Amino acid sequence: MLNLASPTVFLAVTRRTLPWLTPATAALFALGLVLAFAAPPDYQQGETVRIMYVHVPAAWLSTFIYGVMTLASLGTLVWRHPLADAAQKAAAPLGAAFTFICLATGSLWGKPMWGTYWVWDARLTSVLALFLVYLGLVALWRSIEDPGRAARAAAVLTLVGCVNLPIVKFSVDWWNTLHQPASVFRLGGPTIAPQLLWPLLVMGLAFLALFATLWLMAVRNEILRRRLARLTMIAAAEGDALARPLAARSQGA
Amino acid sequence: MIAAPHFGFVVAAYALTAATILVMIVAIVRDYRALSAALDRLAATRGAERGE
Numbered sequence: 001m002l003n004l005a006s007p008t009v010f011l012a013v014t015r016r017t018l019p020w021l022t023p024a025t026a027a028l029f030a031l032g033l034v035l036a037f038a039a040p041p042d043y044q045q046g047e048t049v050r051i052m053y054v055h056v057p058a059a060w061l062s063t064f065i066y067g068v069m070t071l072a073s074l075g076t077l078v079w080r081h082p083l084a085d086a087a088q089k090a091a092a093p094l095g096a097a098f099t100f101i102c103l104a105t106g107s108l109w110g111k112p113m114w115g116t117y118w119v120w121d122a123r124l125t126s127v128l129a130l131f132l133v134y135l136g137l138v139a140l141w142r143s144i145e146d147p148g149r150a151a152r153a154a155a156v157l158t159l160v161g162c163v164n165l166p167i168v169k170f171s172v173d174w175w176n177t178l179h180q181p182a183s184v185f186r187l188g189g190p191t192i193a194p195q196l197l198w199p200l201l202v203m204g205l206a207f208l209a210l211f212a213t214l215w216l217m218a219v220r221n222e223i224l225r226r227r228l229a230r231l232t233m234i235a236a237a238e239g240d241a242l243a244r245p246l247a248a249r250s251q252g253a
Numbered sequence: 254m255i256a257a258p259h260f261g262f263v264v265a266a267y268a269l270t271a272a273t274i275l276v277m278i279v280a281i282v283r284d285y286r287a288l289s290a291a292l293d294r295l296a297a298t299r300g301a302e303r304g305e
Contacts, residue, residue: 108266162279214281228295
């Protein structure tokens with residue numbers, strides 16, 4: 001863990017990990033999709049239940065990634081880990097994308113099952129709030145030029161926003177919602193039939209592997225961006241004409 | 254399966270998921286290529302200036 005604090009070591013680990021993680025992710029998705037479409041239809045929902053195999057893993061990831069970002073924020077503010085802010089910055093757009101998948105597929109599942117694309121119930125509204133916090137964090141990173149200040153501001157906002165995580169999880173228990181209560185991660189075990197549960201767990205693993213792959217790649221990009229910014233500043237100080245156009249790239253995204 | 258009622262919603266959900274994942278992958282790979290190219294250009298120019 002401490003060794004990974006060095007960007008050079010992290011880049012070496014990424015170089016070794018990505019060549020097998022990427023095909024493993026593709027294989028998990030292939031297996032998950034075969035199982036998802038081979039699984040029997042639900043006795044009430046029919047074929048529509050197949051939306052569950054993308055909606056539920058995306059929902060799991062939307063809160064999991066925020067949990068990862070909360071830890072990274074503690075790493076920035078408390079332990080001053082050199083890669084914590086890069087990890088947090090890289091995870092925010094991925095969290096936003098998976099939360100978007102969760103909201104959009106949930107909406108497409110809601111229309112045939114509930115008769116509406118959207119209701120302002122506690123689960124849906126708290127996930128929408130989570131999505132807006134993700135977008136706020138992405139915007140914050142882009143709007144503050146000084147990386148140190150941006151990291152501290154994003155870490156504070158992430159810690160404030162983590163109050164929403166238990167609300168997302170327990171909203172279906174605390175309030176009367178149209179959204180069903182938890183059926184996989186609950187005390188007393190899953191209530192979902194094994195024929196539907198196994199494809200869901202494999203798809204969950206595939207989504208997790210996808211996040212790990214993209215996150216490693218995005219953190220690597222952040223390290224390269226910082227390296228480029230540092231070298232560009234040195235080049236600019238030495239009067240290098242090439243430094244000006246490169247500076248734009250090093251401050252981007 | 255395809256003739257089942259509401260199957261269009263299933264197709265739309267999977268298509269939207271695939272499109273979102275594809276956008277994430279393309280954005281990260283393009284960013285990596287642009288950063289690597291910029292670093293290579295900088296290294297080449299600075300190397301040439303030093304006569305390396």
